[in-house]
Amino acid sequence: MELWYTEKQTERFGITAKIKRTLHTEKTEFQQLDMIETEEFGNMLVLDGMVMTTEKDEFVYHEMVAHVPLFTHPNPKQVLVVGGGDGGVIREVLKHPSVEKATLVEIDGKVVEYSKKYLPTIAGALDDERVDVQIADGFMHIAESENQYDVIMVDSTEPVGPAVKLFEKGFYEGISRALKEDGVFVAQTDNPWFQQELIQTVYKDIKEIFPITRVYTANIPTYPSGLWTFTIGSKKQDPLEVSEDRFHEIESKYYTKDIHRAAFALPKFVGDLLK
Amino acid sequence: MELWYTEKQTERFGITAKIKRTLHTEKTEFQQLDMIETEEFGNMLVLDGMVMTTEKDEFVYHEMVAHVPLFTHPNPKQVLVVGGGDGGVIREVLKHPSVEKATLVEIDGKVVEYSKKYLPTIAGALDDERVDVQIADGFMHIAESENQYDVIMVDSTEPVGPAVKLFEKGFYEGISRALKEDGVFVAQTDNPWFQQELIQTVYKDIKEIFPITRVYTANIPTYPSGLWTFTIGSKKQDPLEVSEDRFHEIESKYYTKDIHRAAFALPKFVGDLLK
Amino acid sequence: MELWYTEKQTERFGITAKIKRTLHTEKTEFQQLDMIETEEFGNMLVLDGMVMTTEKDEFVYHEMVAHVPLFTHPNPKQVLVVGGGDGGVIREVLKHPSVEKATLVEIDGKVVEYSKKYLPTIAGALDDERVDVQIADGFMHIAESENQYDVIMVDSTEPVGPAVKLFEKGFYEGISRALKEDGVFVAQTDNPWFQQELIQTVYKDIKEIFPITRVYTANIPTYPSGLWTFTIGSKKQDPLEVSEDRFHEIESKYYTKDIHRAAFALPKFVGDLLK
């Protein structure tokens, strides 16, 4: 039997993956959650019809959202991940020995539950003693935090459903307050082929709050266009001025010291979006 | 009516694009040639079931295969493109004023014919007076050339059908002879997610011939995985040691001076393939 | 290149056909018209995303909509086809020597034009001298006709777009007036697997106008469920009481004298719909 999962990434284009079986399918309180076993990418988490992560290519997103800000900050101790219930970002965060506490605020407990069950190599880190998993609204958590975190990562879905407000300026202002003065913030900010307006708006909003705002990219095969952007903001730390000796050895499959810098060299049409 | 073109990029994964109409479909002497009008990517050339180029994202491939070697060479005058019948590489080559003659050797005249008809913004450059279009076997052309070219670009399909022999070591040896002593060579070398063995073999073969051999990448949404590799080889010129003043202004949408350098920073798993 | 046409016959089920090329695609004044060349069914006419007819299986529909009423009527001379711009019903009508004039009233001239061009074995009959092709609104034509026709066939699309009013009771009342007293009327009335409510409503409406109302079926592979219903109505003629000698030899591929009778034996769940 040939069973194919097709995600229309736009109204007019998509990807299609042969699957072995569905592992779980559920309408949670917040979104449609599907876990499927694909032949090419292993187990795959799909939220509201959008691929979130797969066993084969998850390392790109998780390494790039975590290590760029963590190496940018000189001494990250308190780290917050908003969203990211699959645990992949937390796994990367824990590779930094300076981190004393990593807080995960995920709105949908089912994402954590089924990631632990079906994506153990990704979600296993959530059981680490340095990790505090809170099933709660990340937007509210940010609103109630002040001068608390060294690094905040926003690992959300695309701006659909519960994630819409995570792409609004008020949220970034909250992040600015939740961070310590020399803190660093990063958010995934979609792709530059089909979501140019979003990238522009988000960049403009963040730049009005953080004097240092930069965009970097990474290749993720199962995300629309294969090219993903991340926007990093800080009042003090520049990801392009990291002293050579700050980079320590970490186990990785995508991130390297050179990739850290090269990721900020944007294709001309992407750079033009930010002007 | 919804009509979708699906390319299985592997046995287990693919892309799917909504199309408006077929523009041309023909079994040529060498391959299946299809030209389709898609909604997301404009007109799309498909050879033997593989997307070759689309109006929307063609600039990435064409700029990156052309400008990296052309800026690496201090004074490229004689340029050869093997394959590339759609004319996109030639269009980029002509942006370099030092180029006196650009020779295109395409085995399938139908590719040239239908690219001119349906991809005029790409193939238009083929009518330039500095261009010599030859409908002939690129493998033979290379075998018969000696000490003739400053830069050779291999713009082939994946190693299927007429392109198989363009991925063999004997072909690269021919290229070494066809180039002048300080010449530069580049070939598209597929993607590192699904074609790791090919990348390794080709890199090893080229490295045994050219002391300076490097791999660089670019993001192409309609190619498998969205991440494409190119392998550049030379006896004298290092693409990473291009003096700052050599870069002149060219009109581009992807390539920049910074991208030139950043493209050689490989994701760790790609770099590991080459060890 | 593999190009597949997929028709979602319901929100949850459909057919998919490999195509060679699109032959024509146009938004006419009334509907989206697509003509595609399929590998399994030959040329295929698609209106508003629904398969209307294909070269391979068109004979079933056209024979069954035509011969059942024409053999039911003792001496059909004046025949009207509402819709049916592809000409297939007319072709079958002309096989009956008693027919003096066959009028086709098709609202969309483009259907006639492109059927003549791409479905010549179906539309060829439209050039016969006994045929009067009118590009006009069948609903209005019926409203303006009185006591004029021996047999009226309604060969419409499903009740979408311009065909909606052809499924309303007022239209059937008009048909009753447009027919001679002993006239016979037939309409295609969709399939009993996915459109049960429609069949029930239409049957009830027609039965209130025509004392003799019966439903019969035929197998059409490219129509939803493969089982199609037709509803026949008359004030005088009963399709189940046709004297044996009335059947004359006609060239056919589906219709036979036995099929004429057997088609009225309904699967129990279909018969139950009409109670």
Next chain:
Amino acid sequence: MELWYTEKQTERFGITAKIKRTLHTEKTEFQQLDMIETEEFGNMLVLDGMVMTTEKDEFVYHEMVAHVPLFTHPNPKQVLVVGGGDGGVIREVLKHPSVEKATLVEIDGKVVEYSKKYLPTIAGALDDERVDVQIADGFMHIAESENQYDVIMVDSTEPVGPAVKLFEKGFYEGISRALKEDGVFVAQTDNPWFQQELIQTVYKDIKEIFPITRVYTANIPTYPSGLWTFTIGSKKQDPLEVSEDRFHEIESKYYTKDIHRAAFALPKFVGDLLK
């Protein structure tokens, strides 16, 4: 998440069904077995990539393969079903009070196991005390039986995998011996749109063994073309000469006394195949 199951019923045509989840997938000793929950047809059993039965339309096949021969035989007591591990035919057989024992010989115990689990309204009958379920090779069972059965039904997959030998003449000869002198035999014999040669061969083979051989049809939406044929053979009993009083009331959704007769009226092109 939209997950679609697509069955290519030929190389060039197929059906596609939206699914909710996979219920079970397993490579058994004999074939690939998949159970999926579809939105349009409920739970669906797929063997070697071919839809076997669905909750929504299973009644057609099961009633038609069972009741036609059972009403043809004047007093069926001993009934054998070869294949049919989903239990649907058995369920229909048990509706005939004359039946003393119904033997099911299914080669693949997994089909029985998972039908009981996921298709309880179909397979429930297998637990009836009149039923003898044997997990064994039907071909061998036939070879070892003599003068034993009143009615034998062959409910196999299409001639692929373990079912190939169930379409060979030697098998029909065995059935002839396994039947009592006045026994009746029926087999599903695929569809007349895409499998004309098979129908012709099987009809010819059976006709050489059984003086009375007839073909009848039924509409099954999820089978290729929607029109399915069955071939019935007997040395004594003619399905078209069943006396009126033999039909007793049975609970059914497709089969009726009228359908029994009408099913033998073949579309002309089907009848022509048998000449």
